[in-house]
Amino acid sequence: MSDLDHDAAIADERRIAARRLLADALVLADGPHRDEFAAIRRHAEWLTTAFRRFLGYEVVVEARFARLLKAGPGAGAGRGLTRSTGTPFNPRTYAYLTLGLAALVTASDQVLLSQLVTDIRGAAVDARIELEDAGRQVERRTLTAALRQLVLWGVLVEVDGNLGDYVEKEDAEALLSVDRDLARALIAGPLGQANDAAHLVALAREPGHHGVRVAVRRRLAETPVVLRDELDTDEDDWLRRNQRREARTFEEFLGLHAEIRAEGVALFDPADELSDLAFPGRGTVAQAALLLIERLVARLRPHEPTAAVSVADPLIDETLAALVAQYGRKAGWQRDLIENPTRLRDEVTRLLAHMRLLRRPVTEEEGVVWEVPAIAARYAARVRERQPRAVQEGIPL
Incomplete structure (x- = not known):
């Protein structure tokens, strides 16, 4: 093996190890990712330095486990634990x-x-x-x-x-x-510095002495899309100046590809491994969410948007009811969801909010519950229904 091939192999192995830590945060020696754990052990020193410098995260590597001490995403931005039955932790x-x-x-x-x-x-x-x-x-x-x-x-x-x-x-x-x-x-948060639970969540989110660059990088790494109108002036200025360089760095470090648009920046994983929540995805909630965004974009912003548009729950309820009538039974959507419109709406809007395709308005308006940000047009679906095979081939049913 040539020196170039050897260096490339080491870079690939480090990237695999870094991706595993970012995906799981806790990797056990006897868990399902034994090969990646071995790579993490081999490159522990490099990974510790790289995560600390790039994202301000600490890495702990022991004989039995490896732990990436990630910062919290802030109040209301995380996703909770669930029981084996799927019931959320209370x-x-x-x-x-x-x-x-x-x-x-x-x-x-x-x-x-x-x-x-x-x-x-x-x-x-x-x-x-x-x-x-x-x-x-x-x-x-x-x-x-x-x-x-x-x-x-x-x-x-x-x-x-x-x-x-x-x-x-x-x-x-x-x-x-x-x-x-x-x-x-x-425990990743600074327990000794926190006065109460809310203070702990706020402290965990702060980049500390790492400053603006780490704050923006964390948002790029941990959220589906970073919208420019949600950044403060310093963060937006830094991202505009450095977005091309950061895109190259994220690709080298974690194998992520950047899509840079006027309204924001999103990182995509070609291998589809770094998130446990796929969108677009399978299942009733994911399908209804994608179709809902398509309808809202078409109704509220028929042309390429430049700003967020307000939407209230009655319009969401009306649109979801139409989608259930059109696709619910044909697509085999969950009966308990299509028969409970409030629960369907809550689960669909929760998914879209997590994916940053719906968000709470910055300023309160009467009757307005949500905003559809400009990036939603990027995810608008185009539905093509398949005909039964007999119809496709012109055979009488």
Whole structure:
């Protein structure tokens, strides 16, 4: 192998390792990405320096795990955890999750489930958090969901017994092994500096001494699109001056391609690996969301737009109802969604808001709930319905 080939191979391996960290933030040695974990271990020093310089993120690499300590995206911008059933974590589940971590950072290498439950309830007393009676099955189910998340992350391992038994029986027992180092590494925010939860979220989002360049790079890396009218003056000026250079850097570092437009900049992953939320995508919500944007763009802005346009919930409801009537049953959309228009609207608008294709207006107007930003025209769909094969071939049905 020539020196050039060797250098290219190293660059490719580093890029693969960096992409895995950005995609998962937590990579376990015995998890599903063992090959990438080995690459992360080999290039730990380079990755630590590169992430710190480029995005202001810290990297922790241990024998059993690698952790990218990413900054939070800010209030209302993240996506929550879900149970195995798909049910979103509620505040109670998050409380048990954080109390569990608080108890585990000083736990023994192995702990009985009963002792862990006692320690969690003790941590709740110290934090002045009121918990319901552990005898209630709904409370045990919530606690178990939090502990199962810790098992999924590798902080806990079920050595003997099953956490699921605790849901049915309060006196069910299980022996758990504990990875204290991983428990400590999970928290990325500056806990020691925060006065309360809202302050912690705000602090985590700030780039600190890294300044404007890191703030903009994080938004490019962590959000589907960066809209210029959402940047402050310094951020917008920096991005305009450096957008071509940054596009090349993102491609070399993470294999991402930039699309630069008048209204903003978006990074695309040709391999479609760096996000767990695909758009356009499959399923009722994704299909309805794409069709909704197509209808809104056509109705509100028939020509290429230059600014955001206001839209109220009644128009969204009306448009979704028309889409359900036209496509709902033919496309096999979920019955529980098409029969519950409010839930369908909430899930569709939540997806579009996450993808930055709908957003809350900066200034309040009576009756206006959403804005369609200019970038939405980029995603407008063109629907072509397939005819049955007999019709296509001219064969009488």
